[in-house]
Amino acid sequence: MRIFLSLAAVSFTVALIAFTMSSSASGDPEAGAEIAAPCAACHGSDGIASVDKYPSLAGQNEGYLYESMKAYREGNRQGGLATVMHGQVSNLSDQQLRDLAAYYADMPRTGKED
Numbered sequence: 001m002r003i004f005l006s007l008a009a010v011s012f013t014v015a016l017i018a019f020t021m022s023s024s025a026s027g028d029p030e031a032g033a034e035i036a037a038p039c040a041a042c043h044g045s046d047g048i049a050s051v052d053k054y055p056s057l058a059g060q061n062e063g064y065l066y067e068s069m070k071a072y073r074e075g076n077r078q079g080g081l082a083t084v085m086h087g088q089v090s091n092l093s094d095q096q097l098r099d100l101a102a103y104y105a106d107m108p109r110t111g112k113e114d
Contacts, residue, residue, distance in 0.1 A: 027062065027095070032103025035096060038088060046111030047104050053081075059109030065101035073097070 047058025
């Protein structure tokens with residue numbers, strides 16, 4: 001019985017640590033807003049691209065945006081405008097990518113709220 005309780009306690013602790021780490025991994029939209037100016041040239045100041053070849057980012061899934069930017073940064077996405085995106089995100093940290101992702105994810109799909 002003691003072994004079962006010990007294993008349960010260890011499992012609970014590991015789950016709690018994993019939850020805490022994943023919760024702290026999300027981005028800060030306000031910090032993202034401070035570094036988003038270069039993104040506006042292609043993706044619009046309100047997250048809605050004015051040119052069809054660029055994706056609108058407003059309201060997109062935060063995790064998707066983060067993973068996409070990370071893949072561009074690491075050279076794992078090819079074709080299209082991957083070279084341009086690599087240049088834009090190559091000097092950003094993981095946290096800065098998370099912040100940008102949170103900034104755009106928090107926008108309504110119709111663009112920035114006034």
